[in-house]
Amino acid sequence: MVNETLKYPLGIRLWQSEMRTDQHRLREGYAFALLENCSDSYRFTALADASRVADIVRSFASCLPEEAFFILEFYQDFQDDKEDDSEDPVPTVYYSPYLPTEELLSTIEPYLHRLIHDGFVGFGLANNRAGMELFYSEEKVLTSFTSNHIRIMDLFTRHGLTHQPDLLHPADYGHDHLSLLCHPRETLPEPFSTMPESELDYIHFCGELTEMLDMYPVEESLSFFLSKKDQDAIEKRLANHPDFDEYCDEDFGSLLLDWNDFVNECEAVFEGDLWEYRQGLNLRDMIQYVVEGVSATLRQKILDIVAEADERFQKNLVDRRKRLDPPGDLPVREDRFWYRGMVRNQGTYLRRDLIRQGWYKP
Numbered sequence: 001m002v003n004e005t006l007k008y009p010l011g012i013r014l015w016q017s018e019m020r021t022d023q024h025r026l027r028e029g030y031a032f033a034l035l036e037n038c039s040d041s042y043r044f045t046a047l048a049d050a051s052r053v054a055d056i057v058r059s060f061a062s063c064l065p066e067e068a069f070f071i072l073e074f075y076q077d078f079q080d081d082k083e084d085d086s087e088d089p090v091p092t093v094y095y096s097p098y099l100p101t102e103e104l105l106s107t108i109e110p111y112l113h114r115l116i117h118d119g120f121v122g123f124g125l126a127n128n129r130a131g132m133e134l135f136y137s138e139e140k141v142l143t144s145f146t147s148n149h150i151r152i153m154d155l156f157t158r159h160g161l162t163h164q165p166d167l168l169h170p171a172d173y174g175h176d177h178l179s180l181l182c183h184p185r186e187t188l189p190e191p192f193s194t195m196p197e198s199e200l201d202y203i204h205f206c207g208e209l210t211e212m213l214d215m216y217p218v219e220e221s222l223s224f225f226l227s228k229k230d231q232d233a234i235e236k237r238l239a240n241h242p243d244f245d246e247y248c249d250e251d252f253g254s255l256l257l258d259w260n261d262f263v264n265e266c267e268a269v270f271e272g273d274l275w276e277y278r279q280g281l282n283l284r285d286m287i288q289y290v291v292e293g294v295s296a297t298l299r300q301k302i303l304d305i306v307a308e309a310d311e312r313f314q315k316n317l318v319d320r321r322k323r324l325d326p327p328g329d330l331p332v333r334e335d336r337f338w339y340r341g342m343v344r345n346q347g348t349y350l351r352r353d354l355i356r357q358g359w360y361k362p
Contacts, residue, residue: 011119
């Protein structure tokens, strides 16, 4: 049965002025709609009593394949030398590598209720290859992306949530975010009331999780969703090329993130040698091969994801009248700009190999 009076996590407190009329009372439930420019994937949003969230997360994990990755979002320490104090702080998003789903669950279990209740933390589980993600935001709203909407509807229904087409969220009303440290210790329920302050500090326990799971930061602009249908089309395309078929079973989203990481490394100083540099360019070869062999909608989606990294990489190239010979033949129509020129910030090993190859001539 749906709760008539929603019990919020400790990290959300609606303003008293918002609580005075019944029409402003939030209730449990879920809503869903097709993702924009997508015919087979849905975005669910759900509001659930705080007592239900842990079980919903565990049930969702049971729907995932054997492997998944963990998503963690939290506000880090502010920088003292921040140039513009007028800018609102933004949380940092971390991804773990793909790990056995059961291993992920057992790792986060001791932290689960702190993640749920702290008002400056969001977290989730996902498997892009299966086209499934569940995220519990700092606004304490559940969001799920999936191509199997029946499964998610059934999951929410089993946990007492009903379809509410006009679902309202805490963000629709005035509210405050509170960390667990904001509450007087004597008012906290167990197990929080007996925890040391360090264990209630989200900076501390989120830091522990990022270290244990070997998590890495991901730029907010690189948040995207590829459906199972998208991934199947990409897999079929990669299987048609002998140099790329070994990547068929991998999450293509991870390869897109790898390209962005390579561009970031080149903008700083590329410390690898020429072979390693070519491996980075090979990622962009693979992306181009895919976009020229899939539907126009999926092609544009992928190009939009890599557009910023592509632009930054082009700006970083010097000596663009020269061309680094691309390996082998790649049946693509577009000119491969990533082979024209060389990144300006070359480490010792890359510069050495370029000299040996004759890139620099007297």
